[in-house]
Amino acid sequence: MVCGGFACSKNCLCALNLLYTLVSLLLIGIAAWGIGFGLISSLRVVGVVIAVGIFLFLIALVGLIGAVKHHQSCFKSSRSCVPCAPIIGEYAGEVLRFVGGIGLFFSFTEILGVWLTYRYRNQKDPRANPSAFL
Structure with a gap:
């Protein structure tokens, strides 16, 4: 063993x-x-x-x-016993692509948020005193 x-x-x-x-x-x-x-x-x-x-x-x-x-078993089809692993793998691949796409979308929006935050941080408030130092 x-x-x-x-x-x-x-x-x-x-x-x-x-x-x-x-x-x-x-x-x-x-x-x-x-x-x-x-x-x-x-x-x-x-x-x-x-x-x-x-x-x-x-x-x-x-x-x-x-x-x-x-x-473990197998999925009974009309002809023979087909293992479940390829079927589950196919569905898992589809789900992972979908979840990966959502993850990429939110990653890019986070990067956009960081860029906008950096830009906002370095801008002067128009309502503030123009002679104030940032």
């Missing part, structure tokens, strides 16, 4: 998700313990910590199930 192979990756993912599950249970338990003994007076803080713990627990549980079951 090679380290970094399938079994090693699967076991590492399972261990990591178990660790996250324990951390989430620890978050929930400490928040409940702190409010139970009156160490924490803010119910809002405890509510947020418990909500984060529950969210982390659910994500870790789904990750653990996915790591244990390891469903």
